[in-house]
Amino acid sequence: xxxxxxxxxxxxxxxxxxxxxxxxxxxxxxxxxxxxxxxxxxxxxxxxxxxxxxxxxxxxxxxxxxxxxxxxxxxxxxxxxxxxxxxxxxxxxxxxxxxxxxxxxxxxxxxxxxxxxxxxxxxxxxxxxx
Numbered sequence: 246x247x248x249x250x251x252x253x254x255x256x257x258x259x260x261x262x263x264x265x266x267x268x269x270x271x272x273x274x275x276x277x278x279x280x281x282x283x284x285x286x287x288x289x290x291x292x293x294x295x296x297x298x299x300x301x302x303x304x305x306x307x308x309x310x311x312x313x314x315x316x317x318x319x320x321x322x323x324x325x326x327x328x329x330x331x332x333x334x335x336x337x338x339x340x341x342x343x344x345x346x347x348x349x350x351x352x353x354x355x356x357x358x359x360x361x362x363x364x365x366x367x368x369x370x371x372x373x374x375x
Contacts, residue, residue, distance in 0.1 A: 254279060255363035256289065256315060259324050262360075268351025271327045273299060281308040287313050287349040287364070291320035294345045303346055313368050320345055333345040 250258070263269045270279045278301070279285045290303050300316075307314040317323055324330060324344035332339045352361060 247289070250360060252315070252363060254340055255360040256317070257326050258360035259287070259349065259364060260289070260347070262353035262357060263349045263351060264328055264350050265351075266353040268349055269292045269327055270348040270350060271344055273303075273346045276348040277302065277306065279348045280310060280312060280351055283310050283312075284350050285310075285312045285348040286314065286328050286352060287348070289323060289347045290314060290316050291323045291343070291345050292318055293320045294317050296345075299345055313364075315364070315367075323347060 260269060260357040270276050270285075276285075276288065280288060288303060288307050290300060292300065294300065304314065306312070315356050320343035322348045325338045327344055327347045329344050330338040335341050
């Protein structure tokens with residue numbers, strides 16, 4: 246039996262599946278538009294942003310519209326996950342661009358429900374803990 250997925254692995258898998266169906270919005274401006282129109286299903290925010298008002302804005306929009314928010318530590322890691330990089334011949338990411346915020350509006354195929362279940366369980370447990 247396969248070992249259980251942790252939250253970051255599950256998030257990366259969900260982003261990968263969403264990229265296939267063009268369900269990922271990258272960057273602050275486009276993400277805020279999706280959040281404001283309530284088209285977002287999940288928001289990912291990088292905590293390593295230079296501007297301190299960006300997290301406040303994104304968190305407020307997510308709270309106001311009831312959209313789940315996951316914070317990750319590194320903007321370069323988020324940039325790599327959402328495809329803001331070049332892939333070399335060996336399959337390594339090169340020229341990775343930082344991404345402060347990304348929004349998922351379509352989870353893609355339902356075949357990878359395990360990763361989505363891990364994320365949903367995370368939110369169920371965090372809501373019950375409060």
